[in-house]
Amino acid sequence: MSTAVPDTRIYQAGESLPEEFHDLLLRMLTHHLENTTSPDYAELLGMLWHKCMTLAPTEHHKIALARLMAQEVHHGVITAEILATLGVDHVEHTKRQYLFDLPIETWCDLCMFHCLGDRVGMYVGENWGNVPYEPLRSVAPQLHRDEIGHATLGYHNLKELCQTKEGLAEANDKIKKWWPAALDMFGRSNSSSSELYVKWQIQSASNEELRKQYIRDVRPMLEALGIQVPDDKANRRYL
Numbered sequence: 001m002s003t004a005v006p007d008t009r010i011y012q013a014g015e016s017l018p019e020e021f022h023d024l025l026l027r028m029l030t031h032h033l034e035n036t037t038s039p040d041y042a043e044l045l046g047m048l049w050h051k052c053m054t055l056a057p058t059e060h061h062k063i064a065l066a067r068l069m070a071q072e073v074h075h076g077v078i079t080a081e082i083l084a085t086l087g088v089d090h091v092e093h094t095k096r097q098y099l100f101d102l103p104i105e106t107w108c109d110l111c112m113f114h115c116l117g118d119r120v121g122m123y124v125g126e127n128w129g130n131v132p133y134e135p136l137r138s139v140a141p142q143l144h145r146d147e148i149g150h151a152t153l154g155y156h157n158l159k160e161l162c163q164t165k166e167g168l169a170e171a172n173d174k175i176k177k178w179w180p181a182a183l184d185m186f187g188r189s190n191s192s193s194s195e196l197y198v199k200w201q202i203q204s205a206s207n208e209e210l211r212k213q214y215i216r217d218v219r220p221m222l223e224a225l226g227i228q229v230p231d232d233k234a235n236r237r238y239l
Helices: 019-031 039-055 059-085 107-124 134-161 165-184 192-199 207-223
Strands: none
Touching (some): 019 059, 019 192, 039 059, 107 165
């Protein structure tokens, strides 16, 4: 594994990239679920649209979620377009973190999905604005703003739900499922790829450092709603 610090050059679409950087970009983007050329993303979008339109308690909530879903489709198009600049026109299957396969059975589940799952995107993609590849670098600010909006909407909906005794009780039950899955989305703490992502500014910090920052930020937000957040190692799959 090369430890040399890469130069500060920003590469344009069509330019020859350093092999290590090229391979990392391909690995990251082909594993990235938000990709409209991936059948996995089409399946997820269909499921989420159905859940948004059937579980949302009011028409106002449906309108807000419809806007969110439109942005999710756009994110998938953006990823597909960036992959095309690297010579990849479709992906057979993407690497799905298990959070995306957790059952969304109630409005509380959907709130948790957006509040916790989408919030991970704020941390993992936060530094894409510094990636030395212009096609990704140029869209990073928009992607980051959208993820903030999605996570904020999820938190707002969860906060609203927790204002009732029944809603808070359900949130305290559901958090046992969604909290460990959200933490596992950051990946393994001992990942060698994580170090390379930091080297090439695809990540701002290692998997474990990003996870710890997420915990420091999000745990107090949930506890302020009256939610009893589990131990950070409880029911985890990837430590």
